[in-house]
Amino acid sequence: MPVQGNTIDFDLARVKLGQTCSQRRRNGKPNITLQDTRRELTQTLQTSLELERVLGMFYDALRELLYIDGLEYRHTGAASPILHGHYGIHRCSYRMSHAGDYLGELQLSRQTRFDEAELVSIEGLLATLLFPLRNALLYREALTCALNDALTGAGNRLALNQNLERDIRSSKRSGQPLSLLVLDVDHFKSVNDNYGHAYGDEALKAVVDCVTATLRNVDGLYRLGGEEFVVLLNNTDADACNLVAERIRQSIEQLQFQIDGQPLPMTASLGHATLRPTDDARSLLDRADQRMYAAKRNGRNQVVGEE
Numbered sequence: 001m002p003v004q005g006n007t008i009d010f011d012l013a014r015v016k017l018g019q020t021c022s023q024r025r026r027n028g029k030p031n032i033t034l035q036d037t038r039r040e041l042t043q044t045l046q047t048s049l050e051l052e053r054v055l056g057m058f059y060d061a062l063r064e065l066l067y068i069d070g071l072e073y074r075h076t077g078a079a080s081p082i083l084h085g086h087y088g089i090h091r092c093s094y095r096m097s098h099a100g101d102y103l104g105e106l107q108l109s110r111q112t113r114f115d116e117a118e119l120v121s122i123e124g125l126l127a128t129l130l131f132p133l134r135n136a137l138l139y140r141e142a143l144t145c146a147l148n149d150a151l152t153g154a155g156n157r158l159a160l161n162q163n164l165e166r167d168i169r170s171s172k173r174s175g176q177p178l179s180l181l182v183l184d185v186d187h188f189k190s191v192n193d194n195y196g197h198a199y200g201d202e203a204l205k206a207v208v209d210c211v212t213a214t215l216r217n218v219d220g221l222y223r224l225g226g227e228e229f230v231v232l233l234n235n236t237d238a239d240a241c242n243l244v245a246e247r248i249r250q251s252i253e254q255l256q257f258q259i260d261g262q263p264l265p266m267t268a269s270l271g272h273a274t275l276r277p278t279d280d281a282r283s284l285l286d287r288a289d290q291r292m293y294a295a296k297r298n299g300r301n302q303v304v305g306e307e
């Protein structure tokens, strides 16, 4: 697939404010110049900090100026690329950076080759994207830090509070079931005591990876603190929640976590509860928590749920 590769360092870009490159709109509307588009876009891009929205506005403006079929944005920190439009045969790509900071990779594509004048226009417009893109990336990073546990990457207590309140409202409105499970790693103190805190941290990360692998993308995993976690399961009744809890219990039991090549068996105790009409976040969490403690009392490595 033909790709015209470019690296754009915004400090060095060949962008000149007085550029006169003008293109005709594809749909027969009057001529629009690069300067017009830059002026409008500079204002429009300031209206959002959402990465996807910023890129969408940039894509729309670019399409006013040039024929483009699709825009794809990738960043090493994001799991999946952002796509506006669709892919074409010919692509031109930009690796973007500013003052040494990596800002991601942008690829534009269409069915015909890009000529030199068009590439200059694209670069001219890319300059307007610099600060909005950098701000959107910083905003995303700040949100991630505010809502995720730094050690394991699971959601933190603040994220759980926010999402649990939202999911309870939505479940009560829609009538769809909502279940929640509390998971506590068994005898975790002995991991720290026998192998040290650093290995304990690795063991916690391994548990989180293991639980994440058994969940659907829509399910949320949160760290309540220490070695205690919560899984929020939307559209899930008590029977389905019990199946999920049992699957998690088994996968932790089979984890085969190793310390210095030596296997370290791990297990967890789980309690779950399903939303009742009279429940609020506190009572739902408390019920699941009490059942988790019942699982501990019953001998650990087991699930206790609705009667």
Ligand SMILES: Nc1nc2c(ncn2[C@@H]2O[C@H](COP(=O)(O)OP(=O)(O)OP(=O)(O)O)[C@@H](O)[C@H]2O)c(=O)[nH]1
Binding pocket: 151, 184, 185, 186, 187, 188, 189, 190, 192, 196, 197, 198, 199, 200, 201, 204, 225, 226, 227, 296, 300
């Ligand atoms: N490595 C590590 N340990 C932690 C972290 N947070 C809490 N802990 C440890 O987790 C252990 C929890 O111990 P306990 O609450 O006594 O429970 P337990 O040993 O898991 O025993 P049961 O829950 O009764 O099965 C303590 O030793 C805490 O120091 C952490 O972020 N990293």
